[in-house]
Each structure stands twice: as structure tokens, then as C-alpha cells.
Amino acid sequence: MPQTIPIVPVILSGGSGTRLWPMSTPGMPKQMLSLTDDATMLQLTARRAQGARFTAPIVVANERHADMVEAQLDAVGATAKALILEPVGRNTAPAIALAAIAAGSGAAPLLVMPSDHVIADVAAFHAAIYTALPLVEDGWLVTFGIDPTAPETGYGWIRLGEEISGGVHRVAKFVEKPPLDVAEAMLAAGNHAWNGGIFLFRADAYLAGLAIHAPEILAASQRAMDGARVEGSRLYPDSASFAAAPSDSIDYAVMEKADRVAVVPVSMGWSDLGSWDALHEISDRDQDGNVHASREGGEVIAIDTANCLVRSDGARIAMVGVQDLIVVASGKDILILPRGRSQEVKALIEAMKR
Structure with missing residues (x-):
């Protein structure tokens, strides 16, 4: 399909990955480590959104990791369009708001990806992205549902609603991390997916969702960016303003409340690599x-x-x-x-x- 506006990759790199201690520490979190490949998790994430359809990435990271992020991205030819350095962690909803504002707050599609996930089948991931784009351009908020292979109690789940267009479903319901019997029932029912925490939407559509459902997050993020210090590609949002943002996930703040929310089910060899057991697997x-x-x-x-x-x-x-x-x-x-x-x-x- 013709695509006029390139996709802006937004890489969320603020996590500390404590479940992979002792290799992963606050000073050297798991996204900075080579765990599945010679490249680090951050580098693999950047690589899977490179090419003609993508701009340089916007990265949201912890201030203390700035040099490391720049060096790792530079090594794989993925220099950040903007490196937003959070003065304090406020969860994913405010972090993505900073990125949406940095992207111009307009019609640019944002591909929001955690920096520490595994996707073995990048071609399947790209196919899912292009399947979602027509709805995204029409203002829908899209998430990617991972084909479930087990009754996982450590993930959120998504119940698929009616098919809106080929391969894209309305989200019927987000389900929090379920007890085992509920997870088994959802797996058996078949019309469910794991919530992989990867999103695609226009910057203005996301900010509009915040304006309706989480206005305090939007206001604090906007103030933080208005008062940001800029050093080359590094942006330092104003500390006091950003600290005032409620700490909330994108799921709670927007996705579970907004009207036009869709999911693309995809099987792409995904893992959140949330434990040493997951790495063994x-x-x-x-x-x-x-x-x-x-x-x-x-x-x-x-x-x-x-x-x-x-x-x-x-x-x-x-x-x-x-x-x-x-x-x-x-x-x-x-x-x-x-x-x-x-x-x-x-x-x-x-x-x-x-």
C-alpha cells in the first residue's frame, strides 16, 4: 500500500531488568547486554525497524545510560533522531507521551517497542505492521497480539473482537495477568492473544487519547518537554514537571479506555525474555x-x-x-x-x- 509518512520507531529503554540479575543491574540493564546474539537487546530492537519505511529512532532512556545507548546504536548505524533522557521513571504512558511530542505531535505513525524483547521472525513482524497501517492512518490505536503457546500467567492477555479488516480485530477486552485456570480457558477458547506491549499509532491519536483519559499525564509531559534542555540529539525533560506526571502504563492510561483500539494477532517468535528460564527456553x-x-x-x-x-x-x-x-x-x-x-x-x- 502507498505510505506517505515514514514510521517513527520509539524504543523504550528505561527498564532495569532486575529478573536477570546478576548479569542485569541498574547500571547495566538487560537491554544493554548480549543475551541471544552478539548484538545487544537494544541493538536488535533498533535493527528490526531500519530501512526505507522507517525514520531514525526516538529512544526514551534513563539519564545514566545516555553514553551507552548512543555508543550501542552508533555501532549498528541507528543514530537516534532524539534521545529523551528521563530524569525519573514514570512508567510507559508518560514516556510515550514524551516521544509523541518529540515526533511533532502530528500524523507521524509511532512504532512503540520495548528495548529488551526477542522477535525471531522480523519478516512476520513487518507484515503485521503493514497490515495495521491503514487503520493507524485513520486514527486507530493498534497493539500486536502474540499468538499464545501456553497458559501464561505472567503476561496480560487480549480478547479478540470482530475482524475490522483482513488480519485486524477490534480489542474486545484487555485481561490482566490471569490465574492459571483462566489462562487455560483463554488458551483453549482460541480467540485470545498475549499482550506483547508493542504498539502502532499516530502521535496525535495517542496524545488525544491521553487528553481524554489521562489529562494529568499529558499536561505534565507537555510541560516537561516545553522546559526541556536540548544538547544535540539529547533532550532532558524538565525534572520537576515530569516528576508530577502520574506513573501509569499505556494499557491502564489509554488502551483499556479508548474507543478505537485494534489488535493484530501475529506469530513472530516473540519473548519478553523476562527470566533466566525464558532464556533457556x-x-x-x-x-x-x-x-x-x-x-x-x-x-x-x-x-x-x-x-x-x-x-x-x-x-x-x-x-x-x-x-x-x-x-x-x-x-x-x-x-x-x-x-x-x-x-x-x-x-x-x-x-x-x-
């Missing part, structure tokens, strides 16, 4: 079901070992006669836990803080 395994990786002088030796994930960026890890473990060594920190319990890393970090 999507990685190439050896004949014994093990995933091992070592970098920067690390070494892994495994004898009579099965179905383990082992990573080291310095220490030598030697394992004999064990199975179903996750072992990760980074600097002076070592994590050991059974496979299947890596979601508990968050609780572990809270315990260490105490």
Missing part, C-alpha cells in the same frame, strides 16, 4: 539440553550435566552430575537456583536490599 541447547555461554574470560565446564543454563562473564564454573539448574556468575555475584523458579529472583533482590 528460546536458546539453542546442546544434546543434553544445556545452554552455556561464557564471555570476558569466563569458562564453563559441565560433565554428566543436563537441562541447565550456565553463564559466566569471568568466573570458571565447573558442574558435575547435576540437572535442571540455573547458574549465573557475574563479577563477585553468583546466582544458583532450580529451573522453573527464576521468577523468584525479584524476591531475592528485595531480600538483599533489606
Whole structure:
């Protein structure tokens, strides 16, 4: 289809990725790490929105990561059109508002992507984007629904409504992270998708949604951008103004309340890589079901070992006669836990803080 306005990739890179401790830390969060490829998660995200149909990306990141973001993007030829450096994290709704204002607040389509997700089939992702574009140009807010492969309780779900046009459905309902029996019922019903947190909409359509459903977020974001300090491609929104924005996700603030919200179901080898178990799941395994990786002088030796994930960026890890473990060594920190319990890393970090 003819497309007059190029798509502006918006990469959200403010997260700290604590569930992949000890490799992922506030100073070096998971999007800055090479976990599935020689390229980092941030670089892979930027790469999947390059080409004639896309502009240079707008990146929203934590102020402390500015140099790292620029260096990593530069290495893959994806220099940011604007690098918006949040003085404080206020969740996704205000972060995307900053990007929409930086994009000119007009008809430009914004492709909003978290910086730390895996998409194995980029061609399928692009096909879904182009399927959504006619509705986006008409002012719809579009999300991408991931074809579910399991009764996941850690994801939000989307119930598909009637088909609006080929491959695009009205969103019937957003479902918060469900208990297992509800997830099993949705998977069996078949008319549901996982909420992957990837969006496509015009900048003005999103800002109009905020004006109706979350005016305080819009006002605070606009004030923060009006008072922003500009240094080359870096934008520093005004701290006090942005801190006044309610901390809310785009789902709660806009998507669950707006009228014209659509979903494109897509199967594209997606993972939010939210845990060490998820990394084991999507990685190439050896004949014994093990995933091992070592970098920067690390070494892994495994004898009579099965179905383990082992990573080291310095220490030598030697394992004999064990199975179903996750072992990760980074600097002076070592994590050991059974496979299947890596979601508990968050609780572990809270315990260490105490």
C-alpha cells in the first residue's frame, strides 16, 4: 500500500531488568547486554525497524545510560533522531507521551517497542505492521497480539473482537495477568492473544487519547518537554514537571479506555525474555539440553550435566552430575537456583536490599 509518512520507531529503554540479575543491574540493564546474539537487546530492537519505511529512532532512556545507548546504536548505524533522557521513571504512558511530542505531535505513525524483547521472525513482524497501517492512518490505536503457546500467567492477555479488516480485530477486552485456570480457558477458547506491549499509532491519536483519559499525564509531559534542555540529539525533560506526571502504563492510561483500539494477532517468535528460564527456553541447547555461554574470560565446564543454563562473564564454573539448574556468575555475584523458579529472583533482590 502507498505510505506517505515514514514510521517513527520509539524504543523504550528505561527498564532495569532486575529478573536477570546478576548479569542485569541498574547500571547495566538487560537491554544493554548480549543475551541471544552478539548484538545487544537494544541493538536488535533498533535493527528490526531500519530501512526505507522507517525514520531514525526516538529512544526514551534513563539519564545514566545516555553514553551507552548512543555508543550501542552508533555501532549498528541507528543514530537516534532524539534521545529523551528521563530524569525519573514514570512508567510507559508518560514516556510515550514524551516521544509523541518529540515526533511533532502530528500524523507521524509511532512504532512503540520495548528495548529488551526477542522477535525471531522480523519478516512476520513487518507484515503485521503493514497490515495495521491503514487503520493507524485513520486514527486507530493498534497493539500486536502474540499468538499464545501456553497458559501464561505472567503476561496480560487480549480478547479478540470482530475482524475490522483482513488480519485486524477490534480489542474486545484487555485481561490482566490471569490465574492459571483462566489462562487455560483463554488458551483453549482460541480467540485470545498475549499482550506483547508493542504498539502502532499516530502521535496525535495517542496524545488525544491521553487528553481524554489521562489529562494529568499529558499536561505534565507537555510541560516537561516545553522546559526541556536540548544538547544535540539529547533532550532532558524538565525534572520537576515530569516528576508530577502520574506513573501509569499505556494499557491502564489509554488502551483499556479508548474507543478505537485494534489488535493484530501475529506469530513472530516473540519473548519478553523476562527470566533466566525464558532464556533457556528460546536458546539453542546442546544434546543434553544445556545452554552455556561464557564471555570476558569466563569458562564453563559441565560433565554428566543436563537441562541447565550456565553463564559466566569471568568466573570458571565447573558442574558435575547435576540437572535442571540455573547458574549465573557475574563479577563477585553468583546466582544458583532450580529451573522453573527464576521468577523468584525479584524476591531475592528485595531480600538483599533489606
